[in-house]
Amino acid sequence: TEAADKTEGGVLVFGTNAEFPPFEYVGDDGEPDGFDVALIKAVGEKLGMEVQVENMEFDSLVSSIGNRIDGAIAGMTVTDERKEQVDFSNPYYEAVQYVIVAADSDIATADDLKNKTIGCQLGTTGMFLAEDIEGATAQTYNRAVDAVNDLVNGRVDAVIIDKNPAEVFNTKFEGKVKIIDGAEFGFETEEYAIALPKGSELVDQINQALEDLKADGTFDALVAQYIGE
């Protein structure tokens, strides 16, 4: 396949969706930047392969793995549904969904989300949660920031999105929104991992590279640089 040829040529193409700060965003030079981008480049260095990162829609990442791209790194949560289509590396980050609401909103518990209009990014675990809320309407966006804009404009009642991007948007829209830990709504913790073609040799190689990056301090340095924890 084309993807296999790229691997042999020493170039790996990873898809991301650069609408998810601090894990991925478009940098000043117009190229994807962020924790995931830096991490996968560091992984490439360990493997002795050049890594290119391609910005695409989040919802098309999984189905592009093994054809258009060699893998995806996109703050992607490991789920059973996705595992039917792809293999995942070992998890590299723990996350949880947060709820963003208007600064003056009364929404505080799971019951308060019932029958509400909830903004979320298409194809994300936030969308799957929104779809499961009784009577609620999941309003989907290709870019999470557009969901937050609609929240600020009163077009949706809440946005469900991962913790770290929620914190970034809370700062960006300071005073207009507030964020609530999804644990208050019963949302469970999630784990991010790198998605690869089913049965790919890269799974073991990337797991080894991740271990090496943790052992030599690179991983923690990237966390400090991009996430600040």
Ligand code: ARG
């Ligand atoms: N963690 C969530 C999921 O896996 C959201 C990921 C969104 N990532 C992105 N780069 N836009 O569904």
